[in-house]
Amino acid sequence: MTATAHETGASGPEPQSPGRRERKKQRTRDALVSAAFTLFAEKGFDATTVEEIADAVDVSSRTFFRYFASKEDVALTFQEEQTQAVVAALLSRPADEPIMTALRATVVGIARACENGELGFDPDRFECVLSMLSDSPALMAKSLERTQKKQNLMTRIIAQRLGVDPATDLRPHVIASAAMAGFNAAADAMRHHPETFVSVSETVDQAFAILEEGLNPDH
Amino acid sequence: MTATAHETGASGPEPQSPGRRERKKQRTRDALVSAAFTLFAEKGFDATTVEEIADAVDVSSRTFFRYFASKEDVALTFQEEQTQAVVAALLSRPADEPIMTALRATVVGIARACENGELGFDPDRFECVLSMLSDSPALMAKSLERTQKKQNLMTRIIAQRLGVDPATDLRPHVIASAAMAGFNAAADAMRHHPETFVSVSETVDQAFAILEEGLNPDH
């Protein structure tokens, strides 16, 4: 237990080679994601089986499940990264900024980045996911579940920023929920009316504007 | 197609006998729900298999799936009825009332009714569902999926009430989303901090207050 030089996890501050093993693992993982999206685009999410994905990469389906907890997982990998990006962006906002302003800027900023493919997000895959969400309840369910977890994280961050305790103060819960609502409303509108609402970032920005101004009972 | 005397659903306004067949079906359904909740309370949601539920009522598991599309379904039956109640309550609000006021009154009213067991909601089962939601991701996922559908319905109703077209106006989407957010924030707070937030109706009411007043960027 002197050096523990391998560090299975991601922490490994090793500046040196991540090792051949790690690289191989990463390649397998990438190959699985890639093969999965090729098949998804071809035959749809439901019609694609885990075995097909695994076969395409020439690994056993058992191995697939060592990389991803479920078939849905492989389709939603980007959400994890996206969450990371949102958290990082939110934490980097000036501390004296009103919370809703910070949230709005953060979410709109990430949306814009996604649109431009500025982060590691392939717009094609993104679109593929959106269409799959529409006709695969199972995928939608998993996605919503992750969104929920994301919201819990946001609640904690917001509470810290406001300097209140989420155990006794309802505000961080409501604000996190509202922020999600802004995003969801936009996603919802775009899913059902793709002609009217075209730009993610713009739609989200509009949604936040309504949230901030239009919710007190003056119609 | 003259009389359609059987009416599989629940509507059956037939003053006469709905028929022994219908009654039997209803009894089987009720028995399944009842047995399911007994087992859920005993062993938890995940550890309970469909076969056990079916065996407890002495039907085949195949039959179970003719009544419920999934194991999750049987645990979430009440959501359907709850949605009906919310819709009915919302539609009965005065048309000139501000939309947020109407939503707030509706949701708080339903919550209060649930607490008092005024509708057909068994508080014990309700609590059972809440605890199961906390430790069964699959159930949570299905629940969230249903919530999403509920929100789509709310969007349409709100749009109609506001006299706008949801295809071109973002407001009904945002307002429906926000209303859900109010409810979710409350549920979230109660799940994580059951000591502080005790009453559903009160917590929801607080959440709406924050939504209405506290969202414009004045901290």
Add this chain to the structure above:
DNA sequence: CTCAAATTGTCATGAGCTGACACTTGTCGT
């Protein structure tokens, strides 16, 4: 009573997912 429709049981099948165990391959200390 008899027939037709609805309901259910039985059987078979497929997909998702997991545990156990053995085998291969990468990694590290000496």
Add this chain to the structure above:
DNA sequence: ACGACAAGTGTCAGCTCATGACAATTTGAG
């Protein structure tokens, strides 16, 4: 180098959920 140990993988066996097909049963109607 070499050998020990850990990590990754394949194989197999099995469980649970879910669905289609068909036969047997029950119910309702004439």
